[in-house]
Amino acid sequence: MLETSMGKICLELYWDHAPKTCRNFSELARRGYYNGTMFHRIIADFMIQGGDPTGTGRGGASIYGDRFADEISEKLKHTGAGILSMANAGPNTNGSQFFITLAPTQHLDGKHTIFGRVAAGMKVQKSFRRIHISIPISSSGVKGTLGCVLCIQTILHVRHD
Incomplete structure (x- = not known):
């Protein structure tokens, strides 16, 4: 479950296809x-990108080390949003770092590991289409008036088949 300032997005993870990524x-x-x-990084009719603790698009590490x-x-x-x-x-x-597509993006096939989909909360995800800018952060929080904070509170159900 992704809890954002714009609402909740429920994700289904594809453990069978990408077990290391899901883990x-x-x-x-x-x-x-x-x-x-x-x-x-928010690009209308393309994708929303998050998961970087620095907020710059250059940070973040995995549980396996750097990469x-x-x-x-x-x-x-x-194939779609x-x-x-x-x-x-x-x-x-x-x-x-991860992203969620807002439209078909077949040019990314074979270049990025797909490890899930939005199972519920598409309305929330689609509301990001109205935002056309990336929002900078500082150590004291969000700069500006439009907040798109991503707070993953918990993963409610993790299925390992």
Whole structure:
């Protein structure tokens, strides 16, 4: 469950297709790593990106160390809004950052590990389409009046099939 200043987004994780990635995301969330972080990159009709504790798009590490390998599945595609994928700087550079698509983004297929989808809260996710800027943060909190704070309170149900 992602709890944001705009509402809650429930995620379904694809443990069968990306077990290391799901474990990384779940464990970081369990540790409170994402609490108080932001969607630092928001591009209308493309995606929202979060998971960087620095808020710059350059930070974050995985539970496996600095980076870990991709888990690309040919069965999973960026076919529409609500796809949960790892953000990266190239092959095998996954850390803590992730994104949720706001539209089909097939040009990302084979380049980013898909590890889940929005199961509930699409209305909240779609509300991010109205935002066209990234919002800077400082050590004292959000600058400006528009807050998009991402606070993962807990993962309510983790299924390992």
